[in-house]
Amino acid sequence: MHFLSAGVDNGETSLYINLGEPGDYVKETVEHFDLNPDGIHFLDLSPSHEDFDEGENYSVFTSAEVEQPSFIEELRSSVEELQPDRVLLDPITEFRYLTTDERQFRKQILSFLDFLRDNGATVIFTSQASDSLSDDDLQFLTDTVINLETDIEGSTLFVSKFRGSSFQRGIHSYEITNDGVTVFPKLLPGTWSPQNTAETSDKLSSGIPELDQLLKGGLDPGTVTFVSGPTGTGKTTTALQFIKEAAGRGEKSVMYSFEESPGTIRKRSRSISLPIEAMLEQGTLSIEEIAPNEYTPNEFTSRLQTAVEDEGARIILIDGLQGFKQNLRGYTTDPEDVLLRIVRYLRAAGVSTIITNEVTNITGEFRVTEESVSNLADNVLFLRYVETESELGKVIGVLKMRTGDFERSLRQFEITEYGIRVGEPLEDMQGILTGTPRLQKTHRDARSGDVE
Known part of the structure; x- marks a missing residue:
């Protein structure tokens, strides 16, 4: 959300494609952190209570066969209409349920990412990996991977991939407060550039x-x-x-x-x-x-x-x-x-x-x-x-x-x-x-x- 909000601040068009959390909940979160909610375009494709109506149950065809055509078409038309500079897909792992075949899933993701890039968009997607469901295949398709972890000691992040550029290695800390996300990079002595340091050759006296x-x-x-x-x-x-x-x-x-x-x-x-x-x-x-x-x-x-x-x-x-x-x-x-x-x-x-x-x-x-x-x-x-x-x-x-x-x-x-x-x-x-x-x-x- 910080990524999308920064785009709005720069006069860019930002699109949030919501595949998981309820749309109203997401908007409330953005408003709570004051991240330009009015400037972000929301495409809510998350499940709603209507999906649990009796008429929406699939008895002959799988959900992928029924939902995929309209789902993809709505994504495509929204991107073509808005021409967004920044896109967030949250979470992209929902795409797995639109296909019954891993090869088809990979092909579908590649095609969609190519479509977004061809439209000039910079894309971030979230992924919820687990021991039973890895997202290594998704990491292979990306230019950058930022890993977020949390436990009782706090929250940490590290960059495991940043194609075409160097990056600061190591485990860094972050926290989420009322002001949003704050990152605390690991201190590296070589990052200091004493441009405006007041040099002095005087010894530090004790006065005694x-x-x-x-x-x-x-x-x-x-x-x-x-x-x-x-x-x-x-x-x-x-x-x-x-x-x-x-x-x-x-x-x-x-x-x-x-x-x-x-x-x-x-x-x-x-x-x-x-x-x-x-x-x-x-x-x-x-x-x-x-x-x-x-x-x-x-x-x-x-x-x-x-x-x-x-x-x-x-x-x-x-x-x-x-x-x-x-x-x-x-x-x-x-x-x-x-x-x-x-x-x-x-x-x-x-x-x-x-x-x-x-x-x-x-x-x-x-x-x-x-x-x-x-x-x-x-x-x-x-x-x-x-x-x-x-x-x-x-x-x-x-x-x-x-x-x-x-x-x-x-x-x-x-x-x-x-x-x-x-x-x-x-x-x-x-x-x-x-x-x-x-x-x-x-x-x-x-x-x-x-x-x-």
């Missing part, structure tokens, strides 16, 4: 001098950064610190939150003097909460593409790698494959990507991620709990930066009511990453003069 010293000035634009650490260490706050600095120079950021609500994020930010409210009001930051099973991977990546290509986002924050893997709907999709396509796309678009990742170990064995995804990162910034003198503290460090040098030191990390505070390098301690650091060398206590 000590943290920028760790990063030798900041993050390179267009790179992927993992902020990793146990729960409560300040991963999201650290990521938002970079976004705050980008907002100060007018760059737009989008935060996809998989684990916290926007209200919680705003409240927590106010408590540490992070100006999230001002950024939201100015439009330099958007926060989208992604609820469990709300989107398929393709729906999510389509939203991300819109943020980058239509809204001009220069920084994307995926807050909660575990939530990202668990919340997206679609059990047939590998979350790591989706993440790989996302980061490759964003790199190609020159967009800086920050991903927060939670590890389960509070202290003890040092791990960057719970899954083998750290190879996707250009930069890894990690936070770590440490125990000193029966007190729990935090440290921050950089594990890698592919595009430049970085400081190898670990620094004390603290979140206060005034924001993040990063200390000087911890030069006198070792075993920090084990969670139980100890002094590495002697130093003199300035107050007592004792050697420790």
Whole structure:
């Protein structure tokens, strides 16, 4: 119906040949989706209640022998009269019941399609295949095959044939809402064409001098950064610190939150003097909460593409790698494959990507991620709990930066009511990453003069 409506919008003649659903039901559907019902011509050849009258029963001849001549003649005369540019046959499988022979059916379909093409029409037909009745013979006759499938996880489509042209392969998502059909193509990094991208060579600063010293000035634009650490260490706050600095120079950021609500994020930010409210009001930051099973991977990546290509986002924050893997709907999709396509796309678009990742170990064995995804990162910034003198503290460090040098030191990390505070390098301690650091060398206590 979208196909026919688009033809009307272009000043073309569109014809709907109805072989299945009752004609009034079809028209109501078109009107519901506001698809130019007044501009579409309807030829209703669907069964009616009159077909069940006693006088319509066939006792000597088959239905094909009785109905076929008038049926075909009505089709032919309607096409010749309207000369349509676009034709929809719904469903073409009804033609099977107008012949008792498969060879005759195939010949009949070929003849009718040739007749439509000779009249200059572009034709779409629907087919209802089943395990007991295949439509492979119909697919063989066509130039294009679009397959629609649906289950409890959602609706998908894929193109298995497109004669004379290339097409985007893979399984794509679609949904039907009050606005009609919306398709969410599978994200392909190679489809990005950065025509109007604002290039910048400036590093992405955190606004915290000590943290920028760790990063030798900041993050390179267009790179992927993992902020990793146990729960409560300040991963999201650290990521938002970079976004705050980008907002100060007018760059737009989008935060996809998989684990916290926007209200919680705003409240927590106010408590540490992070100006999230001002950024939201100015439009330099958007926060989208992604609820469990709300989107398929393709729906999510389509939203991300819109943020980058239509809204001009220069920084994307995926807050909660575990939530990202668990919340997206679609059990047939590998979350790591989706993440790989996302980061490759964003790199190609020159967009800086920050991903927060939670590890389960509070202290003890040092791990960057719970899954083998750290190879996707250009930069890894990690936070770590440490125990000193029966007190729990935090440290921050950089594990890698592919595009430049970085400081190898670990620094004390603290979140206060005034924001993040990063200390000087911890030069006198070792075993920090084990969670139980100890002094590495002697130093003199300035107050007592004792050697420790």
